[in-house]
Amino acid sequence: MQKPYTTTTTNSSSSPLPPAPDGPEPTIHPIFEPQTCTYQYVVVDPATLTAVIIDPVLDYDNKTRTVSTTAADSLLSLVREKGYTISHILETHAHADHLTSSFYLQRKLAESQGTKPPVCIGRRIGQVQVLFGQRYGIESKEYDGVFDVLWEDDAEFEVGKLKGRVIHLPGHTPDHVGYWIGDNIFCGDSLFHPAIGTARCDFPGGSAQAMYASAQKLLALPDHVRVWVGHDYPEQHPEHPEPEAVATIGEHRARNKHVRHGVSEQEYVAMRSERDNKLAAPRLLHESLQVNIRAGQLPKANEAGLRLFKLPVKIPEGL
Known part of the structure; x- marks a missing residue:
């Protein structure tokens, strides 16, 4: 388990952000899940021990087609050990590379703490649910109303005495949001480690132009604001072989591989489009989307008692 960080203070994608939310600074536990290279976060008000969980992972082995809860249970162990009370479970978007454990965590936390933390996501999730519900033949009753x-855009919420704000950061997906708590932005799949750059924009509803505007919105913040990433891929920055969760706005402005100061929108869009055309689909793409539009609920059992994912098959012409 990685050590927590304690920070100190020193709506459309192109619109400037409002002033930083007032209030104390959080204690932050970044937890790296190595199978999907995902960063999960527990963000805590140190005064009240109230906390939120951001982007939790449900383990899935697509070779054995087995779901397990090792990563989620580690989060629960941390919460129990520290005496935290979870007020919200926050999703930045409908992930396409890992399954979310939000529904499982909500149920387990309701049992252990006596209150059920709401599972929260940006309002545009509806268009993503409809799109992928149709693609995978999932009835709307399985995803309508599953998020609490x-x-x-710019909604404010409280975590104990902490103040938080929701930021719309489209580009990777149209529903994508970040969470601004104190001097910290939990940016999901928008900015990555400065040596890596930004997230891909080739999923349905993704947009390199929107990603550039979202990046500029973030880069207009003060240098000391810290950006916490949704993923890290250490093999892409070998000078730092361990996963890194955080870099400041100043560091991104100076050396982000894709959107550092001086990179134009035209240059970025050309680069991002060329790069995305060469990327393979995420390994857990189909399973992730079918679970995540349901807020982490798994497919219901059929008449034979089987719970199934639907996977597209490439068939040569003539068969």
């Missing part, structure tokens, strides 16, 4: 809170 659909955030409006």
Whole structure:
């Protein structure tokens, strides 16, 4: 388990962000899940021990087609050990590279703490649910209303005495949001480690132009603001072989591989489009989307008692 960080203070994608939310600074536990290279976060108000969980992972082995809860249970162990009370479970978007454990965590936390933390996501999740519900033949009754809170742009929320704000950061997906708590932005799949750059923009509803505007919105913040990433891929920055969760706005502005100061929108869009055309689909793409539009609920059992994912098959012409 990685050590927590304690920070100190020193709506459309192109619109400037409002002033930083007032209040104390959080204690932050970044937990790296190595199978999907995902960063999960427990963000805590140190005064009240109230906390939120951001982007939790449900383990899935696509070779054995086995779901397990090792990563989620580690989060629960941390929460129990530290005496935290979880007020919200926050999703930045409908992930395409890992399954979310939000529904499982909500159920387990309701049992252990006596209150059920709402599972929250940006309001545009509806268009993503409809799109992938149709693609995978999932009836709307399986995803309508599964999220407890659909955030409006710039919505504010409280975590104990902490103040948080929701930021719309489209580009990777149209529903993508970040969470601004104190001097910290939990940016999901928008900015990555400065040596890596930014997230891909080739999923349905993704947009390199929107990603550039979202990056510029973040890069307009003060240098000391810290950006916490949704993923890290250490093999892409060998000078730092361990995963790194955080870099400051100043560091991104100076050396982000894709959107550092001086990179134009035209240059970025050309680069991002060329790069995305060469990327393979995420390994857990189909399973992830079918679970994540349901807020982490797994497919219901069929009449034979089987719970199934639907996977597209490439068939040569003539068969």
